[in-house]
Amino acid sequence: MPPSEPMIVFDRVQKRFGDTVVCSELDFTVAPGEHVTLIGPSGSGKTTILRLLMTLEQVDTGTISVAGRPLSHMERNGSLVPADERYQREIRKRIGMVFQQFNLFPNMTVRGNLTEAPIRVLGLPRDEADARAAELLELVGLADRIDEHPTRLSGGQxxxxxxxxxxAMRPDVLLLDEVTSALDPELVAGVLALLREIGASTDITILCVTHEMGFARDFAHRVMMFDGGRVLEQGPPAQLFTEPREARTREFLRAVLSRG
Structure with missing residues (x-):
């Protein structure tokens, strides 16, 4: 994909749950390698954006593209039609997601958790998948826990x-959904430091939903403020956190920062 093309495109995307509109005519792009933090009150549509990108939810109207390919639709005979599961599985290979509640497989060791998908989905040889797992566990400071089961690890681990x-899936896009919300406060700093290191040392495009405003300020190239399923405003952290244009953004930041 040429560097000038966006990695992610939302084009007039709308998503409803019953009568509730959670994403309303969303239009935005994310550049390759860009780190974008999504902030806003609960229920403003932030996590739904990540779930739409993972195809855990489907758009009602509009389209989403990743690396120049439509996500929820595919081309057939020159027209866009709803994507089938096989097509979406191929697109999902380019996207990784880290959830609030870890979602590790408790019956597998740490090694198994890191090698299962690369072997089965990407077709990596087992020795290559094992080597990649060892390399990544070294990065996250857990090389000595490769043969442990997740239940023997702390929440931060x-x-x-x-x-x-x-x-381990070598994604082009990494989605982070409140990855510190289930952790004890003393464990948060270590995970955020790790994410800063990954952001600084890779060219992965990252979308991060968080209530950790200090992390959002330090980590993001751009911050997007959501309210009522819309992007209320966006800009570089230095601008949005010090001189937000919208009264609703100022109100939200005052409330969140006062809790810190």
Whole structure:
């Protein structure tokens, strides 16, 4: 994909749950290698954006593209039609997601959690998948826990394994959904430091939903403020956190920062 083309495109995307519109005519792009933090009150549509990108939810109207290919639709005879599961599986190979609750397989060791998908989905030879797992566990500081089961790890360690598992698929896009919300406060700093290191040392495009405003300020190239299923405003962290244009953004930031 040429560097000038966006990695992610939302084009007039709308998503409803019953009568509730959670994403309303969303139009935005994310550049290759860009780190974008999504902030806003609960229920504003932030996590739904990640779930749409993972095809865990389907758009009602509009289209989403990843690396120049439509996500929820595919081309057939010159027209866009709803994508089938096989097509979406191929697109999903380019996207990794780290969830709030880790979602590790408890019956597998850490090694198994990191090698299962690369072997079965990407077709990597087992020795290559093992080498990649060892490399990533070294990165996240857990090289000595490769043969442990997740239940024997702390919450912070499990979240580091979840991050390594997402990276094991060599994604172009990494989605982070409140990855520190299930952790004890003393474990948060370690996970955020790891994500900063990954962001600084890779060219992965990252979308991050978080209530950690300090992390959003330090990590993101751009911050998007959501409210009522819309992008209320967006800009570089230095601008949005110090001189937000919208009263609703100022109100939200005051409330969140006062809790810190």
């Amino acid at each position: 499990q979240q580091r394994v979840a991050i390594a598992r997402a990276l």
